[in-house]
Amino acid sequence: MIKLYDTGVFLLNKKEIICDDKNATAIIKNKTGMAVSKEEARxxxxxxxxxxxxxxxSDDTENLKIKFDALTxxxxxxxxxxxTARASGMQTFPVPFVMTNCHNSLCAVGGTINEDDHMFALSAAKKYGGIYVPPHLAVIHAYNREVISKCGTMILGSDSHTRYGALGTMGVGEGGGELVKxxxxxxxxxxxxxxxGIYLTGKPxxxxxxxxVALTIVGSVYKNGYVKNKVMEFIGDGIHNLSVEYRNGIDVMTTExxxxxxxxxxxxKVKEYYSIHGRAEDYSKLEAQDxxxxDGLVYVDLSKIKPTIAMPFHPSNIYTIEELKAxxxxxxxHVQKEGSKQFDNPDIKLDLVSKIKDGQVYADQGIVAGCAGGIYDNIVDxxxxxxxxxxGNSTFKMSVYPASQPAxxxxxxxxxxxxxxxxxxxVRSAFCGPCFGAGDTPANQELSIRHTTRNFPNREGSKPTEGQLSYVALMDARSIAATAINKGKLTAATEIDANYTKPKYFFNKSIYDKRVFNGFGKAEPDTExxxxxxxxDWPTIPSLTNDLLLKVVSYITDPVTTTDELIPSGETSSYRSNPMRLAEFTLSRKDPAYVNKAKEVQRYEIERESGKDPSTISEEIKKAYDKIRTIxxxxxxxxxxxxxxxTIFANKPGDGSAREQAASCQRVLGGWANIAREYATKRYRSNLINWGMIPFIIKEEPPFKKDDYIFIPDLRNAIFEGKAEIKAYVVSDEITEFTVSVDDLxxxxxxxxAAGCLINYYKMKQ
Known part of the structure; x- marks a missing residue:
C-alpha cells in the first residue's frame, strides 16, 4: 500500500525509480547515454x-531569499x-494580499469585535490595495484555489493549511511575521x-x-519525520486517475x-480546472525532467488504500475502519490509555469504550467542512x-459546510x-469553525467523525479544565455519509452500494465580482x-540584554505540544486583535497557572526597565541573584x-497551526525563550524568532524543573557569534552548569x- 524508501532515488522519464546506491550512476548512464550527477538531477x-x-x-544556491507572488x-x-507592518513602515501592499473572513465569522461572540475586525480589513484593503472577501462567501483556501492560484507561482499564507500544490502553486503556511516581511x-x-517524491500509482x-489517502500518508511519515520541513512532490501515473478536487483534498492534508x-x-485535468474558473491562461504543464x-520517496498504491480513521488525538493516529470494527x-x-497522557487533570476521564454497543462503534456527530472537507466533489458524493x-432523529446529527458560495x-x-x-x-455557509472549535462543538463525551483537518485535544471546542471533554476522529466524507445513513454506526463507504452521479461543476465568478473588494494596484492612501x-496596538517589547535570567514557569512533558495547547482556538479567536486580552488565554487548557506565573516574572522586568533593582521586589528573586554571585x-x-x-520547556512544541499568537502571547506576558528538544515545525520556530524569543534546544535531560531560574550570561554576544553551544546555569538550591544551543540563524x-521583536527591528532601520 505505502512504501518509504530508505535512500534517495533517481526518477527516469517520470516513471522509472532507481535507488541511490553504488550502481545508480552506471544505470543512469546506461539508460540515458550520459552520466548525471546527483547535484544536477536535483x-x-x-x-x-x-x-x-x-x-x-542567485549566487547562493543553498540559502534562499524568496519573494512570493501573493499573500493570504x-x-x-x-x-x-x-x-505589525504599519508599525514597521509599510505604505502599500506590494503583491496581492487576500484577506478572508472565514474564522471569526460568528459575530455574536464577543459582541461587535469580530465584525469590527472585518471592517478594519476592508478599510485596510482600500488604503493599502488589498483583496477583501466578506464573511461566509468562501473559506480562505477555497477562494485562493478558485481565484489566485496559478501554475508555477508561490503563495504565502498565515494559515498552516496554505496548500495549492495540486494546482501547480507552491503554498507555504507561516506565522504573520513572515507575511509582514x-x-x-x-x-x-x-x-x-x-x-x-510522493509516487502515486493505481486507482482508488x-x-x-x-x-x-491523505491519512494513510500522514500515518506513514509523521512520527518518523520523513518529510519534515521538506517539499512533498506528487508524481506518478496514478495522479491521472484522480479528479483535481480529489487531489486538492489530499494536498491540503500534507500540512499534517x-x-x-x-x-x-x-x-x-488541471488545465480544465483553470478553464472552468475562467483562467485558462494561468495553466502551464509542470512535470519532472527526464x-x-x-531525497526520499513515498510509493503509494492507490488501489490498496482502504477507508481510514484517525483516532483522537492526532491525524497520524490511524487505523483502517475495517481494523477498528474488528x-x-x-x-x-489503547486510544484512551495513550490519550489520557495528554491531560494533566485527574478528574478528566476518557470514555471511548462507551461508544461500543453490541460490538459496533457508534459516533454522535458527523461534520464535513472547511478547506479539506467542504469541496464540491466531496459534497456531491x-x-x-x-x-x-x-x-435519523436521535443522538446522531450531521452538518455540511460548502467551502465557497459559488460551489x-x-x-x-x-x-x-x-x-x-x-x-x-x-447545510451551513462557508466557515472554518468546526476545524478549530468555533462551530458544532460536540456535547461532553461525544464522538464526532469529521472531514476536517485536525483532531488535536480540545480543538473541537471542549474545555478539560472545566470538566468537559469530547473527541474527534477524522474520516473521509463518504464514510461519514455511510455512517450517517446507519444512524451513527461506523460504516466504511466501501461497504455500501452508491451511485456516484458526478455532476459537472460550473463556476459562477459573478458571485465574487459582486461582493469581493479587489483594490490591488489601486491603493487609496488617504483612507482612514x-x-x-x-x-x-502591540505593547512595548524590550530588546535583548547581554545577560538573561529566565524562570521556568511551565514544564510540559507531552511528546508533542500543539499550538492549540499553547494558545487555544475557538471562542478565544475573537480577541486576536487585542494582544493583552488574548494573552490571558495562553496555555489555559494545558497549564492554567501559566499566565499568573508569567506576569509575576514580567513584574520584575518592568521594575528593571524603570531603573530599579529588581532584587528588592521579592525574597525569591533576591535569592536567585545571591546564588548567581556564587558563580x-x-x-x-x-x-x-x-x-x-x-520560559517554558516542552519536548516538541509547535505542531499544527501557523498562528503567531502561540508565540506572541508568551512574549507580551514577558516570555523571552522556549527550551525544547526540537521544534515540531519551522513555522513555530520562526514565530518565536519574529517575536524576539530565543528558540533554545537542549540535547540532554533538562537539569532544571518548573519554577527554577536559569542564568545565561553573554547571551547577546553568543547569538551574534553563532555559537554552537551556549553556557547556562540552573539557579536552584545548587548551581548546575549545562549547555543549550540555537540552530542556525x-x-x-x-x-x-537582539532587537526584541520584528517591530523593534524594523523601527530601528527606519
Missing part, C-alpha cells in the same frame, strides 16, 4: 525550478499582520528544502476518498505531515450516498443541497483605517543590567532577536 524536480524562480539572490490571511491573523518588500529566508477503490510545502505534476533526484474494545482502550435516506450555488442548482436537507443534514474598541566571575553582577523573563534573525 534540478530536475518541479519544486527546484519553482523555488529557484522565486529566489532573488484570515480574520484570526490579518489584524496583527497589518498592525513580504509586505515590507523583504525576503523569506530559508535553506534550500529537500524534496521528497469506489468509496475511498481523498482523506483516506509537517512538510514545508507541496507541489504536483499538472495535466489536462532525470530527477528526490477490534473495537482493544483499540478504544455524500449527497448521492444519503439521497432518499435519513440520518454552494452550483449544488443548489444540481439538487445536491436538496438531497442533503431531505435526509436531515444541516476603521478601528474597533478591541483592536489594540566564579559573576560575583559583582548588577541586577539592573540583566533582563528577566519567563540568519543575520536578520539574529538582529530581530
Amino acid at each position: 534540478k530536475g524536480t518541479i519544486a527546484y525550478s519553482i523555488v529557484n524562480h522565486h529566489d532573488v539572490v 490571511a484570515h480574520d484570526i491573523t490579518y489584524v496583527g499582520i497589518i498592525q 513580504q509586505l515590507l518588500g523583504k525576503t523569506y529566508d530559508i535553506a534550500r528544502p529537500k524534496v521528497i 477503490q469506489k468509496g475511498v476518498g481523498p482523506m483516506d 505531515t509537517t512538510c514545508w510545502s507541496s507541489i504536483w505534476q499538472t495535466d489536462e 532525470v530527477a533526484y528526490y 477490534n473495537p474494545i482493544e483499540i478504544m482502550n 455524500i449527497a448521492d450516498i444519503i439521497d432518499g435516506k435519513s440520518i 454552494y450555488v452550483e449544488m443548489v442548482k444540481n439538487g445536491t443541497i436538496e438531497k442533503l436537507m431531505n435526509a436531515g443534514v444541516i 483605517l476603521k478601528f474597533g474598541p478591541n483592536i489594540k 566564579k566571575g559573576f560575583e559583582n553582577i548588577d541586577p539592573k543590567n540583566i533582563g528577566i523573563g519567563s 540568519t543575520e536578520d534573525e539574529k538582529h530581530i532577536i
